[in-house]
Amino acid sequence: LAKTTQPISMDSYEGQEVNITCSHNNIATNDYITWYQQFPSQGPRFIIQGYKTKVTNEVASLFIPADRKSSTLSLPRVSLSDTAVYYCLVGDTGSGGYNKLIFGAGTRLAVHP
Amino acid sequence: GAVVSQHPSRVICKSGTSVKIECRSLDFQATTMFWYRQFPKQSLMLMATSNEGSKATYEQGVEKDKFLINHASLTLSTLTVTSAHPEDSSFYICSAGGKVNEQFFGPGTRLTVL
Numbered sequence: 674l675a676k677t678t679q680p681i682s683m684d685s686y687e688g689q690e691v692n693i694t695c696s697h698n699n700i701a702t703n704d705y706i707t708w709y710q711q712f713p714s715q716g717p718r719f720i721i722q723g724y725k726t727k728v729t730n731e732v733a734s735l736f737i738p739a740d741r742k743s744s745t746l747s748l749p750r751v752s753l754s755d756t757a758v759y760y761c762l763v764g765d766t767g768s769g770g771y772n773k774l775i776f777g778a779g780t781r782l783a784v785h786p
Numbered sequence: 787g788a789v790v791s792q793h794p795s796r797v798i799c800k801s802g803t804s805v806k807i808e809c810r811s812l813d814f815q816a817t818t819m820f821w822y823r824q825f826p827k828q829s830l831m832l833m834a835t836s837n838e839g840s841k842a843t844y845e846q847g848v849e850k851d852k853f854l855i856n857h858a859s860l861t862l863s864t865l866t867v868t869s870a871h872p873e874d875s876s877f878y879i880c881s882a883g884g885k886v887n888e889q890f891f892g893p894g895t896r897l898t899v900l
Binding site for chain 2: 709711714715716717718719760773774775776777778779
């Protein structure tokens with residue numbers, strides 16, 4: 674699985690847009706990019722997944738440039754409840770079999786009032 | 787999304803005892819489940835892959851005789867920490883599903899070994 678690199682921590686304020694960038698220089702052709710959110714003492718929760726260009730759902734957007742060597746998770750108008758650790762992972766979802774997730778260090782986002 | 791439960795949510799035990807943690811997929815069948823361990827302020831570390839009807843696959847450095855995994859049905863995997871010691875105190879999390887975007891995580895089990 675491709676290794677990912679993210680900022681260790683970020684700070685923001687309520688109502689701001691937060692962009693967390695992840696580097697994955699060795700991403701393979703079949704790899705997808707997936708982001709998870711984790712609150713303290715809870716299991717991670719799936720946020721969004723994409724392969725290329727832009728993906729948007731009800732909670733976030735994911736921007737992936739043409740070379741796919743990085744991706745940016747965008748959280749619009751964050752609130753205090755968005756304070757969490759965000760993990761970027763890459764892996765193959767198309768093989769038809771399971772694919773184990775190897776978590777990097779993640780980005781600890783702190784949203785302030 | 788699909789629901790994965792863990793039991794117990796937290797457990798305290800004495801050093802030398804064994805502790806069993808259950809992971810259940812409540813509304814779907816999971817031929818594969820994963821077990822992770824997470825220490826405070828650290829990321830999740832994959833311990834093993836639990837395969838229904840066959841032996842688990844352990845990650846490098848994880849003792850298979852200490853962390854016994856049984857995946858006896860399509861909805862249940864158990865992790866038994868044998869002869870637990872204080873250094874085994876951690877947050878244990880399971881996930882179920884197959885593909886990357888279909889893995890659902892349990893709420894975790896906080897193990898404290900005295």
